[in-house]
Amino acid sequence: MISSDVIRGYNDTMILYMLLDGESYGYEISKNIRKLSEEKYIMKETTLYSAFTRLEKNGYIDSFYLDETFGKRRTYYRITPQGLAYYRAKCEEWQITQEVINKFIKEL
Amino acid sequence: MDTIIGYLNNMFGSLPKTEQMAMLKQELLGNMEEKYYELKHEGKSENEAVGIVISEFGNIDELVSELGLGEVRKEEGLSMLPMLDELAVEGFIAAKKRSGLLVGWGVGLIMLGAALLILISGLGENGFMGNVFSEDAMSMIGLIPLLLLLGPAIALFIYSGTKMEKYKYMESGFSLPYPLEAYIEQRQSAFAATYTLSLIMGVCLCVLSPIAIFVSSAFGDEYISYGVAVLLIIVAVAVFLFVYYGNIRGTYQRLLKTGDFSEEKQEEKKEEDRIVGAVAAIIWPLVTCVFLVSGFVFDQWEINWIVFPLTGILFGVFSSVYNMFKKKDAA
Numbered sequence: 159m160i161s162s163d164v165i166r167g168y169n170d171t172m173i174l175y176m177l178l179d180g181e182s183y184g185y186e187i188s189k190n191i192r193k194l195s196e197e198k199y200i201m202k203e204t205t206l207y208s209a210f211t212r213l214e215k216n217g218y219i220d221s222f223y224l225d226e227t228f229g230k231r232r233t234y235y236r237i238t239p240q241g242l243a244y245y246r247a248k249c250e251e252w253q254i255t256q257e258v259i260n261k262f263i264k265e266l
Numbered sequence: 267m268d269t270i271i272g273y274l275n276n277m278f279g280s281l282p283k284t285e286q287m288a289m290l291k292q293e294l295l296g297n298m299e300e301k302y303y304e305l306k307h308e309g310k311s312e313n314e315a316v317g318i319v320i321s322e323f324g325n326i327d328e329l330v331s332e333l334g335l336g337e338v339r340k341e342e343g344l345s346m347l348p349m350l351d352e353l354a355v356e357g358f359i360a361a362k363k364r365s366g367l368l369v370g371w372g373v374g375l376i377m378l379g380a381a382l383l384i385l386i387s388g389l390g391e392n393g394f395m396g397n398v399f400s401e402d403a404m405s406m407i408g409l410i411p412l413l414l415l416l417g418p419a420i421a422l423f424i425y426s427g428t429k430m431e432k433y434k435y436m437e438s439g440f441s442l443p444y445p446l447e448a449y450i451e452q453r454q455s456a457f458a459a460t461y462t463l464s465l466i467m468g469v470c471l472c473v474l475s476p477i478a479i480f481v482s483s484a485f486g487d488e489y490i491s492y493g494v495a496v497l498l499i500i501v502a503v504a505v506f507l508f509v510y511y512g513n514i515r516g517t518y519q520r521l522l523k524t525g526d527f528s529e530e531k532q533e534e535k536k537e538e539d540r541i542v543g544a545v546a547a548i549i550w551p552l553v554t555c556v557f558l559v560s561g562f563v564f565d566q567w568e569i570n571w572i573v574f575p576l577t578g579i580l581f582g583v584f585s586s587v588y589n590m591f592k593k594k595d596a597a
Contacts, residue, residue, distance in 0.1 A: 202324025
């Protein structure tokens, strides 16, 4: 299990990645993150929703409602052009971060 | 699923009740619900599923700070009621249990005293001690154990009362963190069977206690007082069961604010107590006046004591009729 401290800066990136292929909603996103990370990372409910709030405030995603069966309403999120640009920037940042950190990692 | 809803309600309990919050809560509930049903579908047990969903909820403070609610929460969000922690709750349960035990013993001692009084005066009537004490002296001697036991009993009542003084603040309200509430609920349901058993045993003892009188009267009328003494001791055991286990039950109800301690019941009770108390404050001194006047002026001592049980019964009728009408009005 990865500590939430280490991964904090990249929660937003992960959520944006999940939205690259199209709109999605809270549980689906967290389920896919868990699946993709091979159960090594489980994003907490509150982490997910504070990220949604933050991303939406910054204009990286927008939300809309879709009515599900049985009259339940669900909030869906989709990525905006600014969000896409932000995602690319974060990817570059990670490449560099990874390169740098890797220089300090060796097997003992 | 109720546990999850309860947990979420508790998490949001101290947050401002805005539309945005209500929607966020609904959204989170929807997610948790879906996760819960999926876990159940995978074959997880109820407890496992609820446990996983709650453990993956996270920390509400994270959301609070992101939503910029930090300040609001500090100002008006958190209620002023003292929050009980596990230590306080454990302490309260233990203290209540101990005080119930003490009160139970106290009541038991008084009943034992009454039983001894009847037993000794019975011995006197039958002339067992005739060569040492007269019959009248025996009924006086019977009072000695009663008074001797009354002392420690009252000491027990007072002592247990002072022990509970520490928890007096709980009367003006308190709040419980959710996990603790769930834990107490669990203990309460674990205790339910014990309580029912104690109730059944107590009632059975009361129902069977007159047998002591029948058996003793079979030996002859002069033995009836021994039967009464045995009856009182059996009833004392039953009363101890009622007091001790009833008190434990009351402790859980008080902590969970259910049963007699639910908020509406408390309100009702306050109102009732006020009216009934006011009437009692007039009636009882009046009855005492009647008792004294009829005794001193008309010398009716041998019969006038009847005003007390009579008033007691009539007053009981009054207060239950009053409560009935009160409830009718409310309904």
